[in-house]
Amino acid sequence: MSASGTAPGPAGGGPDSLARARKVVIGLMPVNFLYAIDQSMVPVALLSIGQELADLPLIAWVMAGYLVAGTIATPIYGKLSDLYGRRRMLSIAILIAFAGTLACSLAVSMPMLVSARVVQGLGSGAVFALAQAAVADFVSGPERGRFQAYFSGVFATSALVAPLLGGFLTEHLSWRAIFVLNLPIALLSLWLVRRVLPAHAARTAGDARIDWLGAALLAAGLATVLIALTRVGQGAGWLGTSTLVLLAIGSALLGLWGWRESDAPQPIVPLTLFRNRVVLSCCLITAFNFFVLIGTTVLLPLFMQTVGAARPDEVAVRLIALTLAVPAGAFTAGRIMMRTRHLGRLTALGCALSGLALIALAWAMPKAGMGLAALMIPLGVGLGLTLPVVMVVAQMEVGPAMTGVVTATVSFFRSLGGVVGIAVLTSIVLAAAKGGAITAADPTALREAFSLAFVMAGCVSLLGAALAIKLPSLMPKTR
Numbered sequence: 001m002s003a004s005g006t007a008p009g010p011a012g013g014g015p016d017s018l019a020r021a022r023k024v025v026i027g028l029m030p031v032n033f034l035y036a037i038d039q040s041m042v043p044v045a046l047l048s049i050g051q052e053l054a055d056l057p058l059i060a061w062v063m064a065g066y067l068v069a070g071t072i073a074t075p076i077y078g079k080l081s082d083l084y085g086r087r088r089m090l091s092i093a094i095l096i097a098f099a100g101t102l103a104c105s106l107a108v109s110m111p112m113l114v115s116a117r118v119v120q121g122l123g124s125g126a127v128f129a130l131a132q133a134a135v136a137d138f139v140s141g142p143e144r145g146r147f148q149a150y151f152s153g154v155f156a157t158s159a160l161v162a163p164l165l166g167g168f169l170t171e172h173l174s175w176r177a178i179f180v181l182n183l184p185i186a187l188l189s190l191w192l193v194r195r196v197l198p199a200h201a202a203r204t205a206g207d208a209r210i211d212w213l214g215a216a217l218l219a220a221g222l223a224t225v226l227i228a229l230t231r232v233g234q235g236a237g238w239l240g241t242s243t244l245v246l247l248a249i250g251s252a253l254l255g256l257w258g259w260r261e262s263d264a265p266q267p268i269v270p271l272t273l274f275r276n277r278v279v280l281s282c283c284l285i286t287a288f289n290f291f292v293l294i295g296t297t298v299l300l301p302l303f304m305q306t307v308g309a310a311r312p313d314e315v316a317v318r319l320i321a322l323t324l325a326v327p328a329g330a331f332t333a334g335r336i337m338m339r340t341r342h343l344g345r346l347t348a349l350g351c352a353l354s355g356l357a358l359i360a361l362a363w364a365m366p367k368a369g370m371g372l373a374a375l376m377i378p379l380g381v382g383l384g385l386t387l388p389v390v391m392v393v394a395q396m397e398v399g400p401a402m403t404g405v406v407t408a409t410v411s412f413f414r415s416l417g418g419v420v421g422i423a424v425l426t427s428i429v430l431a432a433a434k435g436g437a438i439t440a441a442d443p444t445a446l447r448e449a450f451s452l453a454f455v456m457a458g459c460v461s462l463l464g465a466a467l468a469i470k471l472p473s474l475m476p477k478t479r
Contacts, residue, residue: 024138027196028131030189031090034097034182035128038066038120040323041166043301044315045175052175055110062110062117063298064422068226069118070125071415072219075269077126078133078408086134087197091190093130097123098186105179127189129411134197136395136407163319171311211267214260218269221253226416229423238427269409273398279406281467282394285347286410287417288464289386292354292457293326295421296379299457302429303450307443322376329384343389344471350385351468353378355461362454365447382461386468393471421457428453 042062050056073093081089100120107113169177228246232238261267274280300322304315329350336346357379364375391410398406429449 024196025135027192028134030185030192031094031127031131034094034185034189035124035131037162037165037182037185038097038124040162040297041178041181042066043297044163044166044319045170045178046298046301047305048170049113049175050110053107053110053113058110058114060422060426061114063294064226064419065114066117066121066125067294067415067419067422068223069121071226071412071419072222073122074126074129074412074415075218075405075408076215077130078405078411079267079269081130081133081408082402082405085198086130086137087193090127090130090134090193090197093123093126094186094190094193095123096120097127098183098190100124101179101182101186105176105183107176125415126408126411129408132391132411133407163315163323164317167311167315167317211261214257214267217253217257217260221250221257224250224253226250226419229420232423232427269412270402270405273402273406273409276397278397278471279394279409281471282390282397283410283413285351285386285390285464285468285471287413287420288460288467289351289383289390290414290417291421291424292358292461293383293421294418295425295457296322296358296454298422299425299429299450299453300376307447307450318372319376321373322380325377325380326384326387329381330387331384332381333385334388337389337392343393344468347386347389347468347471348465350382350389351461351465352382353385354380354382355458355465357382358454358458358461362451362458365451386464421460425453425457428456 046059046062047056049062050059077089077093097120100116100118100123103116104113104120107116165181166178169175169181224246228243228250231246232243237243258271261269261271274283300319301315304318305311333346333350337343357375361372361375361379391407394406394410429446431449
């Protein structure tokens with residue numbers, strides 16, 4: 001058993017070890033599919049959900065509540081998985097996601113749906129990070145690029161199927177069918193996790209010491225800050241009294257968490273991670289990447305439905321170019337990583353490509369036709385190119401005992417970037433509505449607001465490119 005106790009150790013590349021690693025990756029595919037469709041199906045249905053439940057101002061919380069919950073839970077799951085094993089924590093996460101998904105399908109009001117999405121996020125939001133950590137237990141650093149192709153195939157399938165299914169189910173049945181569809185996938189994921197992962201616990205209960213006070217401070221601080229950012233996305237205003245009070249309280253709680261973690265014997269997120277320049281860069285690049293990815297995933301359907309007057313099923317078809325381009329870029333990056341050691345350049349290329357595509361989109365502002373699809377392809381490919389690289393580099397910077405923590409930390413920044421992206425970009429668009437409904441906003445003002453939001457997203461992506469170019473030119477040695 002490795003130091004972390006979650007697996008026998010990374011595969012060394014022999015036929016038996018690689019076959020076992022491949023079995024684990026294939027067995028975890030439904031787990032990643034569950035995560036991917038949660039991200040891809042709901043945005044298409046947001047407007048329909050708000051109209052049916054008669055609460056359009058709260059539709060941002062349907063996505064943000066899920067992301068906030070997943071952001072808070074991910075680092076805690078990562079630490080617990082290092083102590084108690086990937087299989088146990090993945091099983092718990094899937095069961096929580098199942099309960100939240102069931103509640104979503106039965107929701108009769110927007111507050112009830114948002115609450116259920118929070119529960120769903122507490123489970124589903126962490127399964128991707130735990131699955132990535134589980135694979136890292138079986139696959140050595142350089143070989144992880146090869147196995148990213150498997151997960152990229154899952155994302156390719158979900159990227160094609162999920163928006164189409166989401167739009168079709170919303171238009172012809174109900175948005176509730178989106179959540180009902182997830183239930184059997186969650187049960188299949190649970191069964192496969194129990195079959196392919198070992199049942200090892202990292203330590204006995206007597207040896208494991210969890211800093212629960214630090215976990216509570218981290219959760220409370222993050223929740224307060226992220227709620228403030230989400231309310232900004234709903235039109236509360238960056239300088240509003242409630243926003244400033246929430247940000248001050250959240251910052252104070254996070255300051256207390258940092259003070260607590262500096263002396264904790266088993267910190268939830270070791271602060272020493274952020275002293276490593278490579279790990280810190282990977283975290284920030286991931287945050288910038290998902291600022292753009294999640295933000296545009298919400299913006300583009302709203303743009304098509306408000307400015308372009310498209311139906312949900314039409315939106316789903318028009319998003320195919322983007323949703324296929326992202327996994328295609330990730331698949332390509334996974335294969336390139338086996339042939340090049342210039343990972344910083346590869347990541348910078350992806351960020352620059354997506355940034356330039358967004359700026360071109362804002363400048364041209366094409367209608368929902370071939371012009372839009374043509375720009376969504378480089379946007380998606382650019383975003384996808386960075387996905388496998390930054391995670392693998394961060395994992396290789398730490399020892400096996402820290403794999404779960406560093407994977408969860410990078411995933412935490414992924415979710416954090418998504419929440420901030422939604423808050424910032426939707427606040428720009430909502431400003432065009434001047435306190436009214438977005439569907440009733442002046443078309444010219446709305447188009448200009450979307451253009452500004454796309455420029456903002458493009459600049460963030462270019463900032464990621466500037467940071468990525470400073471990553472090590474050569475792949476770090478496996479520790």
